[in-house]
Amino acid sequence: MTDAVDLAARVREGELRLHELDDHADPDVAAAARRQLVESETDASLDSVGDYGFPAAAAEPNIENMIGAVQVPMGVAGPVAVDGGAAEGEAYLPLATTEGALLASVNRGCSVVNAAGGANVRVTKSGMTRAPVFRVTDVVEAEALVEWVRDNVDRLREAAAETTTHGELLDVTPYVVGNSVYLRFRYDTKDAMGMNMATIATGAACDVIEAETDASLVALSGNLCTDKKPAAINAVEGRGRSVTADVAVPREVVTERLHTTPEAIAELNTRKNLIGSAKAGSLGFNAHVANVVAAMFLATGQDEAQVVEGANAITTAEVRGSGSDGDLYVSVSLSSLEVGTVGGGTKLPTQAEALDVLGIRGGGDPAGSNADAFAEYIAAGALAGELSLLSALASRHLSSAHAELGR
Ligand SMILES: CC(C)(COP(=O)([O-])OP(=O)([O-])OC[C@H]1O[C@@H](n2cnc3c(N)ncnc32)[C@H](O)[C@@H]1OP(=O)([O-])[O-])[C@@H](O)C(=O)NCCC(=O)NCCSC(=O)C[C@@](C)(O)CC(=O)[O-]
Ligand SMILES: NC(=O)C1=CN([C@@H]2O[C@H](COP(=O)(O)OP(=O)(O)OC[C@H]3O[C@@H](n4cnc5c(N)ncnc54)[C@H](OP(=O)(O)O)[C@@H]3O)[C@@H](O)[C@H]2O)C=CC1
Known part of the structure; x- marks a missing residue:
């Protein structure tokens, strides 16, 4: 701590720059010195920020001017049954969020997907771009x-x-x-x-x-890539993985577990996700795919700014079968989901453990298969989230659910 106080004093006196501290002390001491300095120049106490559970050296490739870590609660939804091109079987989905009711919603969706026999998921196009x-x-x-x-x-x-x-x-x-x-x-x-x-x-x-x-x-980047900005080119041509999930939910599962009907969900999807989004000029023709993408990105060390592209998704819903016997078919297609199981923040301890929950940490065999499976699990989670939120809207449970779980 004395080292940290001394280093902070040297920065204050203009002898060292904030970002040079790692050259004079190990990364944890450098972070402590920065906290000292920020605390002394603001009214903030950084005790919680400084109470992190990994060596600062582990984050050296991930951050500069580190002062500590933010902790986001993480939960699991599922398990959800997935029949994928790379993902196979049942998996718990790790999600990090501060939005009450989100995990409950995705969890409900997973149980509905399972009751319907599982989700079909496939990566249909793959490729990272730079323009x-x-x-x-x-x-x-x-x-x-x-x-x-x-x-x-x-x-x-x-x-x-x-x-x-x-x-x-x-x-x-x-x-x-x-x-x-x-x-x-x-x-x-x-x-x-x-x-x-x-x-x-x-x-x-x-x-x-x-x-x-x-x-x-x-x-080197002329914005036609397009990274971290909403862009039609990603929605049309894809970026990262283009991945689609679907499920056919028997009518009785919809009525019993989702408290609504296939017809109500299909109509809601058309008027909200398709017409409403078109009128708004939105690139997201879905209800809340961003929720699942963001929460799984945070849990697993993905680049959180790429939630912008990850949420480029279209949800469809239709009634299959005739008369009042029809079942509910729902699909979600994410056109530009940029994910990795190596590199970026995937090596950080909590993020690596979250990837272990999915069984996809590190390089796959064959190479690329872990990231394909990861994209498929996220798409299955997005499908579960869409099913549950659309149902909550159709049955008018959205505000009561958030009043109960989100406050
Ligand atoms: C909250 C529910 C699930 C209740 O739904 P319910 O059907 O009344 O709940 P239930 O008590 O009958 O339980 C059904 C299942 O839900 C799950 N479940 C239920 N409670 C929990 C819990 N505490 N923790 C974990 N899982 C839970 C669990 O799977 C459970 O099955 P079980 O395991 O008991 O057999 C439902 O009302 C719901 O899903 N509401 C929608 C909430 C939602 O999706 N919020 C997302 C965020 S909204 C937003 O950010 C975007 C928005 C809305 O602005 C976008 C837009 O414009 O559309
Ligand atoms: N530079 C930029 O413009 C931008 C950078 N970023 C940042 O980029 C980072 C992610 O970049 P990314 O290239 O994914 O990660 P890395 O820079 O970490 O590169 C991946 C590394 O993993 C190695 N590798 C080992 N096994 C595998 C495998 N099975 N499949 C693929 N690679 C393997 C690669 O080796 P080898 O190459 O020899 O094959 C490479 O060294 C994030 O931190 C993100 O925030 C984000 C947006 C823009």
Whole structure:
């Protein structure tokens, strides 16, 4: 502690910068010194922030200027039965949230999915993208660049391959806007979410393009990727994993466990998730997929800003069968779910344990299968959440549920 007090004093006197403390002390002492400083300059007490349960050194690749950790309550929903391309069997879903009623809702949805025989889930498209923007003189040069890229994808693939063993360049799609050319590189990043991998590999490919053409790189990311911003390109073309889950719920399960009818849910889905979302100009044609994506991202060490893309989802609901005997078919399709079971925050102790709950920590065999299974579990959780919330709205239980569980 004396070390921490001394270090904080040296920062206060202008001798050291806040971010240089790790060069003078081990990461836990450096964090304590920063807390000292912040406490002395604000009215805050940081006792709880400083009471974290892992060595600060473990978080070195994840954060700078660390002062401690925030703790978010984590629970489990399920188990939920999943018939996936990579995921198979029953799994508990780890969710970290502060929203009361969310776990109860997903848990109810999981029990309904199980009563219906489980969810079918498949990853239908995969690939992490990075789209640099190049300046060219005019449209003639733009066309020349596009042609060069088309003829030299193998050279770009080789340059990318020198930077990664797991990553593989799949394709490059050009977009021209006047004298700006955007090249959307798409990679198979196996079990990594892949944003560092794709960025580093694209940097190497851009060096080749600049050496061989008249184009000048303006930025390694030209926003057509599109990372961490709402964007139709991700909803249409996909980014990360595109994954779809569905289930056919017998009518009696809907009435007994969800207190409503297949017809009411189908109508609600059309008027709320489809028409309401269209009128709002929303990219999310769903009820609360973001809730499940965010809670599972937080629990498992994903990049939380990518909930923006993860929530690009469409929920459909229809009555299957005739007359008053029909069952309820519900699907949810997440077009751009960016997940990894290696890299990022996945190695941090609590996050790694949450991945163990799903049985998918680290690299899969074959490579990529763990991240595929992870995407499928999230989609199954999103399906459960949609089923439960739509039912609560149809049966007018939403406000009472939140009054009871969320306050
Ligand atoms: C709260 C329920 C589930 C009650 O629903 P219920 O059917 O009255 O509950 P129940 O007591 O009959 O229990 C049914 C099942 O629910 C689960 N369950 C029930 N209670 C718990 C609990 N304490 N802890 C864990 N699980 C629980 C559990 O699976 C249980 O089965 P059991 O295991 O007993 O056989 C229901 O009313 C519900 O799901 N409401 C919806 C709540 C919800 O989805 N909130 C999400 C957040 S809303 C939001 O953020 C987005 C929004 C709304 O703004 C988006 C939009 O615009 O649409
Ligand atoms: N740079 C950027 O622009 C951005 C970065 N981020 C951040 O990027 C990080 C995630 O990047 P990401 O590339 O996923 O992670 P990492 O940067 O950690 O890269 C993944 C690493 O895991 C190795 N690896 C080992 N086994 C496997 C396997 N089975 N499948 C895939 N890779 C494996 C890879 O080796 P090898 O490459 O040799 O194959 C690579 O070194 C997050 O921290 C995120 O917040 C987020 C947005 C933008």
